[in-house]
Structure formats: C-alpha cells, structure tokens
Amino acid sequence: MIKLKEPAITKDQRDKSIQQKVAEIIDKVKREGDKALREYNILFDGCDRENYIVTKEEIDKAFQEVSSDIINDLRFAAHNIEEFARRQKETIKSLEEKEIMPGVFLGHRTIPVRSCACYVPGGRYPLPSSALMSIIPAKVAGVKRVITCSPPAKDTKTINPFTLVAMSIAGADEIYVMGGVQAIAAFTYGTKTITPVEKIVGPGNQYVTEAKRQVSGEVGIDFLAGPSEVVVIADKTANPVNIAADLLAQSEHDPQARGILLCTDEAIGKAVIKQVEDFLFDLSTADIARQAWINNGQVTVFDTLEEAIDTANEIAPEHLELQVQSPDEVVPKLTNYGSLFIGEKAAEVFGDYVSGTNHILPTMRAARYTGGVWVGTFIKIATNQRLTDEGVKAIAPVASRLAHLEGLYAHKLAADVRLKNM
Structure with a gap:
C-alpha cells in the first residue's frame, strides 16, 4: 500500500462547546415558544418577521423571479425523484394475516407518519435540490402534513426564491422562514403558532445536527449527518479527469468535506492528484475546495482490488463511486455506503440533483447501519396478531x-x- 496523499487533519473536528449552546437554545424555545423563536431568528438571521409561515403571495412572487428554464429543470428533477420514490414504495407492502401455526395469525401494516418536517439548509448558495429530496418522498409515502423550512436569504425576510419554488413544486403543505437550532426545537416541541411534527429529516450544519441529536426520542429523525464525503475505487482503466472532478465536487461543499481515492494503479493516483491541482487553478469555489482537499483529501494505492474494497467498507462513505474494469463483479462485495455510483458515467453529481436517487445520505460511517432518506423513512411497519x-x-x-x-x-x-x- 502506498499513500500518495494523506489528510492534513485527522482529529475529531466537532466543537464540544456546541452541545451546550444547542441545549440552551432548545430549552429556551421549549419554555418560551414564539418569543424565543423570534429572538433567535433576529439574532442569527436578522429576520424580524412576525409570522414565519410563507404566504401564497410570496410563493407566487418567487415563481415570477425564477426563470422558466430553472423551473423546468426543477420539475424535471422532481419527476425523477418522485418516480423512483413511487417504485420504492411498491416494495413496501402490508403483510396480510397468515396462520403461522394452527390458530395463530400474524401480519403487519405499513403506516406513514402523520407529520414531518423537512429541513432545507441555507448557506452561501440556495439548495433547492435538498427540498425536492426530502419533501417528495414524504408526500409519496402518504404523510398527511409535510412542512419545511429554510433560513431567510441574506438581507431579506424570506427564503431564497429558487428554494421556495422547489418547496412548492415538491408539494410542501407549510413553509416556514426559519432555520438553525430554533427551527428544530420549534418543530419538536411546538409553539403557539407552530404545531409539532412526528419526524424531522434533512441535512444541516453542525448546530442543526447536534440539535437533531438532542431532540431524538422526543421526535423521530433520519440520522445525524456530518461533512459530505466521497470514496472512489479505481483501477488502471479509470479516467483521472473524471475522478478529479468528482473529488472536487465533494470538496467544494465544506472545508471539512472529504474526497478519497482508493486505487490499484500508482500512475492513476498521481494523475488524479495533478488533475485536481489543475482544476483548482481556475475553479470558482477553489477557496473551499482547496482547503478541504489539503486538510482531508486522500489518495492510497493498494496492491489488490480486494484491499481497496475492504477499506471502502471500513470507511462506509456517503457516496461510493466504482470506476473499475468489471464493476458488476465488485458490487456484491460492497456493503457499507449511502449511495453507489457504478461506472465512470455514473457521476455522483447526477445523484445529487436529477437522476432520482436521494442525496440525503448517511455520513460519518453511519452507512454501516443505515441507508439514506427514502420513501420508507416516513413509513412505519406495525405488526398485528389474532388468535x-x-x-x-x-x-x-x-x-x-x-x-x-x-x-x-x-x-x-x-x-x-x-x-x-x-
């Protein structure tokens, strides 16, 4: 094994003080309700709205501000996401009562949760794709009340119009202009103006993740997500240009994001490293991508493909790309991943936006025990018996x-x- 590039940072990057800060915010919202919610929305987002639910007029205005091409693109993506969710739902069936021994009849029902909240991050850029990925599977599952939220766009009192349009296309029943820990707390415990939900899903920053950790049990959650990550398994037949682009696609998310190449050919590894540097020269998001690549990027050359496979299963990445000569022989050996991209044409970016699989996926090795958000996230399997x-x-x-x-x-x-x- 040859390590051509190792991460510069290997320590746990979670700030231990976050836990206390989050707990204080949750407790205050739980005790003071709308008063605390307004205080934190002003403090963190500069938003002093009296009513945080988005009106029909705001949605109509967002559709006017977004080009028809973008609206069509969002609808195209929404169609694929919905179609795949419907096909997934077909695999989740109620089990009619069956007599397992004389006089003992057992079965189960599939029951959607009654309500859920889909958290959509804000950040420097709008993330309308995250709205589609969380709201649509919930609606397909049959959730009666699907609400969503996102922080206000900078210097405004409403959600970014691209995200707002996506929320509407996805079919959200209620849309709230709020984000952060205070939103998680409000949706968990409720306030005078917000009815609590039974499950909260969706990605967020480290504060939102910690908030979900702390309210888990009071409300259902999908999982605890961390920085984005991709692992690429490659052999000598792989395309270094494609791999470098995919590693940077993850690296530009966040300075803590991880792009990892596990390959069996040293020449491919070196070519990828060089191509990453070439791309960074004029990449508009190079400030973040370079920091993530320097701090967390990794390129390792293995003697055998089996060693690379074993390492990938140990890492249990959010995204796993397979760029080898005979991928179908490798797929059965891969057991820990959020979503798998088979062959060089299956770029991870397609799953992020438009192919139809979900991009809300487990990180931080959670893929060892759970998959990503899907229609089944919102459905309970409840057993019954009759004697x-x-x-x-x-x-x-x-x-x-x-x-x-x-x-x-x-x-x-x-x-x-x-x-x-x-």
Whole structure:
C-alpha cells in the first residue's frame, strides 16, 4: 500500500462547546415558544418577521423571479425523484394475516407518519435540490402534513426564491422562514403558532445536527449527518479527469468535506492528484475546495482490488463511486455506503440533483447501519396478531411458563386466565 496523499487533519473536528449552546437554545424555545423563536431568528438571521409561515403571495412572487428554464429543470428533477420514490414504495407492502401455526395469525401494516418536517439548509448558495429530496418522498409515502423550512436569504425576510419554488413544486403543505437550532426545537416541541411534527429529516450544519441529536426520542429523525464525503475505487482503466472532478465536487461543499481515492494503479493516483491541482487553478469555489482537499483529501494505492474494497467498507462513505474494469463483479462485495455510483458515467453529481436517487445520505460511517432518506423513512411497519381458541391452547402454556421464569406474574396471569375462560 502506498499513500500518495494523506489528510492534513485527522482529529475529531466537532466543537464540544456546541452541545451546550444547542441545549440552551432548545430549552429556551421549549419554555418560551414564539418569543424565543423570534429572538433567535433576529439574532442569527436578522429576520424580524412576525409570522414565519410563507404566504401564497410570496410563493407566487418567487415563481415570477425564477426563470422558466430553472423551473423546468426543477420539475424535471422532481419527476425523477418522485418516480423512483413511487417504485420504492411498491416494495413496501402490508403483510396480510397468515396462520403461522394452527390458530395463530400474524401480519403487519405499513403506516406513514402523520407529520414531518423537512429541513432545507441555507448557506452561501440556495439548495433547492435538498427540498425536492426530502419533501417528495414524504408526500409519496402518504404523510398527511409535510412542512419545511429554510433560513431567510441574506438581507431579506424570506427564503431564497429558487428554494421556495422547489418547496412548492415538491408539494410542501407549510413553509416556514426559519432555520438553525430554533427551527428544530420549534418543530419538536411546538409553539403557539407552530404545531409539532412526528419526524424531522434533512441535512444541516453542525448546530442543526447536534440539535437533531438532542431532540431524538422526543421526535423521530433520519440520522445525524456530518461533512459530505466521497470514496472512489479505481483501477488502471479509470479516467483521472473524471475522478478529479468528482473529488472536487465533494470538496467544494465544506472545508471539512472529504474526497478519497482508493486505487490499484500508482500512475492513476498521481494523475488524479495533478488533475485536481489543475482544476483548482481556475475553479470558482477553489477557496473551499482547496482547503478541504489539503486538510482531508486522500489518495492510497493498494496492491489488490480486494484491499481497496475492504477499506471502502471500513470507511462506509456517503457516496461510493466504482470506476473499475468489471464493476458488476465488485458490487456484491460492497456493503457499507449511502449511495453507489457504478461506472465512470455514473457521476455522483447526477445523484445529487436529477437522476432520482436521494442525496440525503448517511455520513460519518453511519452507512454501516443505515441507508439514506427514502420513501420508507416516513413509513412505519406495525405488526398485528389474532388468535383462535386453538391458538390460545397451543401457546398460552408456553407463555405462562416463560413469564414465571422471568418473575412477571401478571404476565403469567394474563396467559392463564385465557386458558381458564375458554
């Protein structure tokens, strides 16, 4: 194994003081409701709106401000995202009651959560794609109340028009001009003007992530997301230009983003490093991308493809690209990733925006135990059972003995009385 480039920063980059700051904001919103919400919206976003719900007039104005070409592009992306979500939903079926032994019938129902909030980050640039990726699967799942929020655009009191148009196209039922920890708290506990929800999804900065961590349990969440990351597995047949572009596509997200190349050919590794530097020379987002690449970029050359595969499974990346000669032979060996991009034509950027798969994906090795947001994120599988006299006779004695074994005598009683009353 040869490490052509290693990360400059390897320490945990989470600020431990964030936990306390977030807890204070959540507690104040929980206690003071709209008063605290207004205070924090002014403090953090300079937004002194009295009513934070977006009006129809604001949505109409946003559509007037956005070009028809962009609107058509957003609708094109929305169609693909919805189509894939519908096909996913077809795989989630209720299980009709089946008799697993004489007199014992078991089944399950698929039940969408009643309400959810889709958090859409603001930041330096609008992120309308994140609105599509969270709202559309929730609507396809059958969630009755899908609300969303995003911080106001700089020097305004409303959401960026591109994001607002995307929220409308996606079908949000309520749209709020707010962001940050205070929004997470308001959607969890509710205020006089905001009804709480049952689940919160969507990416955010480290404060939003910590807020989701702290309210988890009071409300459902998708997962805790960190800086964006991509791993590319490549062999000698890969295209260095494509790989360099894809590594930078992740690096420009955030100074903490990670672009990682695991390859089996030293020449490819060196060519990618050179191409990254060439691209950075005139990339308009080079200030962030270069910092991320220097701090977190990694290029490692392995003796065998198996070693690269094992390393990728250990990293469990958000995005995993497979640029090798025989990808179909490798796919079954890959087990930990948020979304997989097979072959050099399947650029990660397509999944970010328009192909139809979701881009709200697990980071920080969470792909070891969960996938990304999808229509199933908003659907519960709830089991049911039904017994006849024959079933009670068969299983009640066993239940009674096991309850006695565990010292749960009311459990034993509940089984015994059913036998006795037959």
